[in-house]
Amino acid sequence: MTIEVKNLVKKFGSFAALDGVDLRVDNGELLALLGPSGSGKTTLLRIIAGLDWPDSGEVSFNGEDALAQGARERHVGFVFQHYALFRHMSVFENVAFGLRVQLRAVRKDEATIRARVKELLDLVQLDWLADRYPSQLSGGQRQRIALARALAIEPRILLLDEPFGALDAKVRKELRRWLRSLHHEINVTSIFVTHDQEEALEVANRVVVMDKGKIEQIGSPDDVYETPATAFVHGFIGESIELPVQVDGGVIRLGDRPLALAADGLAPGASKLFVRRHDMLVGPPGSGAFEGAVQHVRNFGPVQRAEVALSGGETIEIDAPRDKELRAGDTIGLEPRRYRIFAG
Numbered sequence: 001m002t003i004e005v006k007n008l009v010k011k012f013g014s015f016a017a018l019d020g021v022d023l024r025v026d027n028g029e030l031l032a033l034l035g036p037s038g039s040g041k042t043t044l045l046r047i048i049a050g051l052d053w054p055d056s057g058e059v060s061f062n063g064e065d066a067l068a069q070g071a072r073e074r075h076v077g078f079v080f081q082h083y084a085l086f087r088h089m090s091v092f093e094n095v096a097f098g099l100r101v102q103l104r105a106v107r108k109d110e111a112t113i114r115a116r117v118k119e120l121l122d123l124v125q126l127d128w129l130a131d132r133y134p135s136q137l138s139g140g141q142r143q144r145i146a147l148a149r150a151l152a153i154e155p156r157i158l159l160l161d162e163p164f165g166a167l168d169a170k171v172r173k174e175l176r177r178w179l180r181s182l183h184h185e186i187n188v189t190s191i192f193v194t195h196d197q198e199e200a201l202e203v204a205n206r207v208v209v210m211d212k213g214k215i216e217q218i219g220s221p222d223d224v225y226e227t228p229a230t231a232f233v234h235g236f237i238g239e240s241i242e243l244p245v246q247v248d249g250g251v252i253r254l255g256d257r258p259l260a261l262a263a264d265g266l267a268p269g270a271s272k273l274f275v276r277r278h279d280m281l282v283g284p285p286g287s288g289a290f291e292g293a294v295q296h297v298r299n300f301g302p303v304q305r306a307e308v309a310l311s312g313g314e315t316i317e318i319d320a321p322r323d324k325e326l327r328a329g330d331t332i333g334l335e336p337r338r339y340r341i342f343a344g
């Protein structure tokens with residue numbers, strides 16, 4: 001099932017939660033909607049699901065107008081962070097629920113329902129929990145059961161809204177991998193919402209980065225990390241150093257200091273220079289585009305994170321390999337291995 005969204009606008013009062021969103025999701029994709037809180041991710045998902053309606057724009061499934069259909073007719077499965085299981089029903093009955101409430105014309109007989117539930121519990125690898133109640137499950141198990149329940153009706157589309165948001169970091173990581181391999185097996189067109197960049201980059205085929213009701217970039221995890229299209233994406237994904245610079249007559253300046261960096265093709269005016277922390281290479285004083293004094297160093301896993309006061313007035317944090325042995329008080333040269341400059 002393909003999903004196509006065209007020029008979608010959704011306002012709450014005068015505030016545009018979605019401000020002209022265009023998106024195409026291919027059949028069988030696992031797409032992540034990534035963005036800060038309030039960027040419109042849930043609103044977009046709810047409109048696709050048929051739980052909310054846009055002010056204008058189009059949503060189609062396989063070319064058919066989805067906005068003309070109610071939520072039930074759209075045949076969409078959901079898993080939400082707080083979409084609790086029914087507490088008074090066993091795991092088995094929770095998963096069976098969607099099948100039992102189907103319209104009589106399409107409802108399966110009891111033996112078929114039981115076989116289908118067993119199959120789904122096998123799929124999420126929790127068949128041994130069939131007789132338990134939700135209160136007797138861990139948070140991760142509950143979300144896997146919620147997924148089995150969403151899949152019971154054989155949805156054409158699966159929508160997941162921060163499905164692992166309430167779980168601790170270790171369980172989240174396990175479930176991410178599990179979701180990716182489950183998706184590989186079932187291959188249903190799926191969209192999941194997250195504000196966790198690592199989750200989006202690790203799980204999805206493509207990532208949609210949103211901010212303030214607009215799409216900033218759509219691309220593969222590599223695309224959005226390696227070639228961010230906007231200043232927002234660069235700042236939001238990965239750990240970036242952001243420096244206010246001035247582009248003027250083919251020269252880039254930080255404060256008064258001209259930087260030995262290529263300014264080809266850049267529009268003159270105030271701009272932002274972005275460098276990943278680990279892309280600032282440390283050398284002797286005078287060796288790079290920047291010079292600075294190390295203020296503070298702490299070990300941070302495989303790297304040492306150093307606070308450096310640059311000549312030009314800004315203080316930045318860089319990640320250098322541990323063997324560089326930086327010390328507070330050192331004067332160093334810094335050369336960005338890669339950088340990007342955006343106007344504004």
Ligand SMILES: Nc1ncnc2c1ncn2[C@@H]1O[C@H](COP(=O)(O)OP(=O)(O)OP(=O)(O)O)[C@@H](O)[C@H]1O
Binds near residue numbers: 036195
């Ligand atoms: N029913 C509503 N009434 C008024 N404003 C709303 C309503 N629903 C959402 N909003 C506003 O629309 C904006 C987008 O909300 P949305 O829930 O889509 O963001 P989100 O990206 O999913 O955020 P989060 O990661 O915090 O869930 C927010 O500013 C929110 O306050």
